[in-house]
Every structure is written in structure tokens, then in C-alpha cells.
Amino acid sequence: MARHCGVMAAPLARRAADGARRVCSAAAQRPWKLFGAMCLLRLPRITQPLEKEEEEVAALMEQIELEKSHYSDHEIRKLEEEEQLRRKKESLYDEDEARGKTVIMAQDLEEKWEQKFLHFKAAPRITEADKSNDRKSLSRKLDSNLMLLVKQKIGNQDLWLLPQVEWQPGETLRSTAERAMAMFLGDHVQAKVLGNAPYGIYKYKFPRAIRTENNVGAKVFFFKAYLQSSDVPQTELKADYLWVTKKELGDYLKLEYLKKVNRFLLDL
Amino acid sequence: MLYPAINEVAEDGSKLITVIYEYKVTPESVSPHALCYFSSCSSWLPQRVPLRGSHWQSSLLEFRTSLPVRAQPKKKKKVDVKKEQAQKERMKKKLKKLEKAAPELIPIEDFITPLKYSESNRVRSLPALSPEESERRVLLLKKWCLFKQKQDEAEKKAIKALVESQQEALKELRLESEELYQAAVRRDEGLFPFERDGPTYTPPLPGYDPPEGKCIDITKVYTQ
Numbered sequence: 001m002a003r004h005c006g007v008m009a010a011p012l013a014r015r016a017a018d019g020a021r022r023v024c025s026a027a028a029q030r031p032w033k034l035f036g037a038m039c040l041l042r043l044p045r046i047t048q049p050l051e052k053e054e055e056e057v058a059a060l061m062e063q064i065e066l067e068k069s070h071y072s073d074h075e076i077r078k079l080e081e082e083e084q085l086r087r088k089k090e091s092l093y094d095e096d097e098a099r100g101k102t103v104i105m106a107q108d109l110e111e112k113w114e115q116k117f118l119h120f121k122a123a124p125r126i127t128e129a130d131k132s133n134d135r136k137s138l139s140r141k142l143d144s145n146l147m148l149l150v151k152q153k154i155g156n157q158d159l160w161l162l163p164q165v166e167w168q169p170g171e172t173l174r175s176t177a178e179r180a181m182a183m184f185l186g187d188h189v190q191a192k193v194l195g196n197a198p199y200g201i202y203k204y205k206f207p208r209a210i211r212t213e214n215n216v217g218a219k220v221f222f223f224k225a226y227l228q229s230s231d232v233p234q235t236e237l238k239a240d241y242l243w244v245t246k247k248e249l250g251d252y253l254k255l256e257y258l259k260k261v262n263r264f265l266l267d268l
Numbered sequence: 269m270l271y272p273a274i275n276e277v278a279e280d281g282s283k284l285i286t287v288i289y290e291y292k293v294t295p296e297s298v299s300p301h302a303l304c305y306f307s308s309c310s311s312w313l314p315q316r317v318p319l320r321g322s323h324w325q326s327s328l329l330e331f332r333t334s335l336p337v338r339a340q341p342k343k344k345k346k347v348d349v350k351k352e353q354a355q356k357e358r359m360k361k362k363l364k365k366l367e368k369a370a371p372e373l374i375p376i377e378d379f380i381t382p383l384k385y386s387e388s389n390r391v392r393s394l395p396a397l398s399p400e401e402s403e404r405r406v407l408l409l410k411k412w413c414l415f416k417q418k419q420d421e422a423e424k425k426a427i428k429a430l431v432e433s434q435q436e437a438l439k440e441l442r443l444e445s446e447e448l449y450q451a452a453v454r455r456d457e458g459l460f461p462f463e464r465d466g467p468t469y470t471p472p473l474p475g476y477d478p479p480e481g482k483c484i485d486i487t488k489v490y491t492q
Contacts, residue, residue, distance in 0.1 A: 201437035
């Protein structure tokens with residue numbers, strides 16, 4: 001049972017207007033426990049597929065551009081060479097002239113380029129991790145954001161959450177969140193935290209059994225960070241972890257928690 | 269006292285100097301050189317004409333019979349200094365005028381079509397648009413308009429939700445502790461400038477060896 005008896009007796013200055021909670025004595029306890037949680041995002045590496053309307057309009061735009069354009073040098077060369085070929089077939093006048101001219105024709109060049117393009121094999125957009133639905137790997141779903149979820153013990157339950165850690169007096173909430181991240185991913189994670197302010201909050205009250213006057217519930221403050229390094233070393237701690245997209249969050253998170261988290265995540 | 273008079277330059281180029289003397293000019297005082305000078309003024313003979321060094325010099329033979337020359341250099345200095353100053357001011361005025369004139373505009377190379385692309389043989393020959401095709405295009409663009417509007421609205425809604433969520437979190441934090449709130453509201457200096465490479469169509473190929481080559485930048489740089 002995780003009964004938190006920590007006394008958060010930090011003599012902090014409060015607003016005088018806040019009459020409900022006043023600093024009575026040095027041993028004033030706040031009824032709410034503070035947690036800092038980090039929402040670590042792996043940003044997309046490839047572009048998202050186009051929607052149907054987008055594709056249609058893209059094709060239309062290309063067509064309009066072609067109609068409004070003039071011939072380029074390459075196209076003029078191609079047309080002239082076609083003319084020459086045609087004239088050669090019809091009459092034999094140009095044979096003597098053609099010998100002095102270039103051997104490579106525009107058509108040959110185009111074919112050469114086409115061959116080169118076909119030879120090149122790009123990396124696949126749908127990776128193996130996608131096919132095997134390996135939710136622990138970072139190379140799954142390259143076109144959307146992936147979030148880190150860890151299994152943590154809260155109270156007497158094991159829950160899937162964004163990595164969180166209790167706030168300790170003397171540090172800002174941002175550093176709490178960074179500590180949470182470091183705890184689960186190791187010290188050498190390169191992440192860019194987006195600002196000092198929290199993005200969201202999840203408030204919950206402890207079940208009546210543990211609730212006391214001084215220990216009503218907990219507030220979890222969420223921070224957002226972007227993962228900079230392309231791969232995270234697999235030296236994760238014993239906790240279970242997952243990298244999931246926003247849509248898959250519903251499979252793991254509790255409803256109320258999910259509602260609060262969804263508010264500060266953009267659709268990707 | 270000697271008063272030099274008009275210096276006349278005769279048409280044939282020889283100098284004709286008439287000096288008016290206050291005292292009587294006796295034939296003895298006039299030098300023989302002067303006599304032959306006067307006699308030869310009508311015709312141009314290659315003679316060594318003894319010219320005076322300056323018009324202040326009274327006679328040809330004597331060297332230093334000139335009027336007091338102490339005033340001369342001073343005058344020259346003043347005039348020169350003044351002239352130089354006036355010249356400098358004129359130059360400065362000209363420079364200012366030039367600077368005030370609007371600077372020449374840098375041509376935007378993208379907006380200037382080179383002449384060779386406006387030749388007639390370059391015009392593309394394509395079949396004309398059928399009415400069905402133009403109809404289809406118009407309808408597609410209307411659908412696109414709607415699609416984009418919905419997309420924009422969704423984006424704005426998402427941003428609004430984001431901001432609301434953050435405001436709520438900050439409000440709760442303030443209720444908790446003022447110090448933490450102040451720390452949260454402080455500006456993060458290390459955040460900007462924020463740089464990130466955008467997504468590509470395919471992910472990076474591991475172990476890809478790009479072909480060798482040098483990229484030579486030939487953009488024209490204009491200076492004002």
C-alpha cells in the first residue's frame with residue numbers, strides 16, 4: 001500500500017487573498033500531492049498519406065501547370081530530333097547531315113534516367129515493426145507521433161500511465177518531469193522540453209480508505225517533450241513500456257485520464 | 269615707384285609689354301635687349317626672348333627688383349584655403365544629393381522571364397478543354413474549398429483546446445503554490461530558436477552512400 005506520509009512542509013509564500021488555505025504554521029501540509037509527468041513524443045519521420053481530395057487537387061494542379069507552361073529546352077530538343085527521325089524515314093536527305101551531329105538523343109537520355117530511378121530502392125514507408133505491430137519499437141508508424149507509456153504502481157494497482165514521479169520540495173515541476181523521464185529512459189536521453197509551463201493537469205482524489213484531511217488526493221501535471229535522438233537505447237528499467245499513437249492511447253489509459261491527456265495532444 | 273601696366277599679348281604671340289614709368293625713360297636706361305625686343309615684335313623670330321619671371325619684376329636684367337612680396341604668399345594661402353573649403357563643401361553637397369536619391373532596386377530574377385522563353389515555337393499545343401472537363405474542375409475546386417475549411421476549423425479547435433488545458437493546469441498550480449507557478453510561467457530561454465528537419469517521403473536508408481559531387485552555388489549577389 002502506498003501510503004504517502006511525506007510531509008511537504010516547505011514554507012512557501014501564498015497569496016493573501018486565498019483565504020481558504022493560509023499558512024498557519026511551519027508544518028502546514030498541502031492536501032494535494034504533486035506529481036510531474038512527462039509526455040515524450042517521437043515526431044513523425046515520413047509524410048502522411050494524402051487524402052482523396054488532396055490527391056485529386058494535386059493532380060489537377062499539375063495538369064493546369066502543364067497547360068500554362070511553355071516547352072523547355074529538353075522538350076524542344078526532343079521534338080526536333082523526332083522531326084529529324086521522321087524526315088530520315090521519309091527521305092534520305094538528312095543522312096549525311098546526321099552523321100556529324102550528336103549520337104545521344106533526348107529520348108535515350110530519358111530512358112537512361114528512368115532506368116537509374118528504377119534501380120534505386122528507397123527505404124520502405126511501412127516498416128517491419130508496423131507489420132508485426134511491435135509496440136515497443138520506435139520505427140513503427142513513422143508518419144505519426146509516438147508517445148511513451150509506462151506501467152506504474154499507483155496505490156495497489158498497476159496502471160499504464162505517462163511516466164510520472166512525485167514532486168520533491170526544492171525543484172520545479174519541469175525538473176520533476178525530466179527526472180521522471182530520466183528514471184525510465186536513462187540519463188542520456190536527448191529531449192527538448194517545450195517550455196516551463198505544464199500542458200495539462202489530472203486531478204484525482206484518493207479512495208476514501210486512505211483519504212485524510214491532509215491527504216486528499218493528487219495532482220498530476222503533464223509536460224511535453226520532443227525526442228531528439230533517433231533511437232533510444234534498450235536499457236529501459238524493469239517497468240513495462242510502450243510507444244503508442246494517440247489513437248491507441250484508448251487501449252491503455254483510463255477514461256478520465258485519457259480525456260485530460262487528449263486535450264493537449266494534437267491529432268497526428 | 270613703378271606701376272606696371274597692361275600686359276598685352278599681340279596676335280603673333282609675342283608679348284608686348286608697355287610699362288609706364290613715372291620717371292622719365294631715358295634712352296640710356298632702356299636696355300639694348302628691350303630695343304631689339306621691340307623691334308622684333310612684328311615678326312616672329314626664334315630669339316631668346318627675355319621674359320620677366322613675374323609681372324612684379326620691373327626690368328628684364330635686374331633680378332630682384334620686385335615689389336614687396338611679403339603680402340603675396342599670405343594672399344595665396346587665404347584664397348587657396350577658401351577655395352579648397354568651398355570645393356570640399358561642393359563635393360559634400362554632391363555626395364549628399366547622391367545619397368538622398370533612392371538606391372537602385374535589386375532585380376528579382378524570378379520575376380524576369382528570359383526572352384528566349386517567349387518565342388513562339390515554345391508555345392505548347394494541347395487540345396482545348398471540353399466543357400465536361402472544365403465543369404469537373406470547378407466542382408473539384410469547390411470540394412477542395414470545403415475540405416480546407418474543415419481542416420482549418422479542426423486545427424483552430426485543437427489549438428484552443430491546447431490553450432485551455434494549459435490555462436487550467438496553471439490555475440491549479442497557482443492554487444497549489446505561488447513559487448512553482450512563477451517558475452512555470454517564466455520564459456524558457458533555451459527553447460528558441462527551435463530547429464527541426466521536417467518529414468520526408470521515405471525514411472532515411474541505412475547505409476546509403478550518396479554519389480560524390482560538389483555543389484557550386486551560382487546565385488548572383490547584389491549589393492546596394
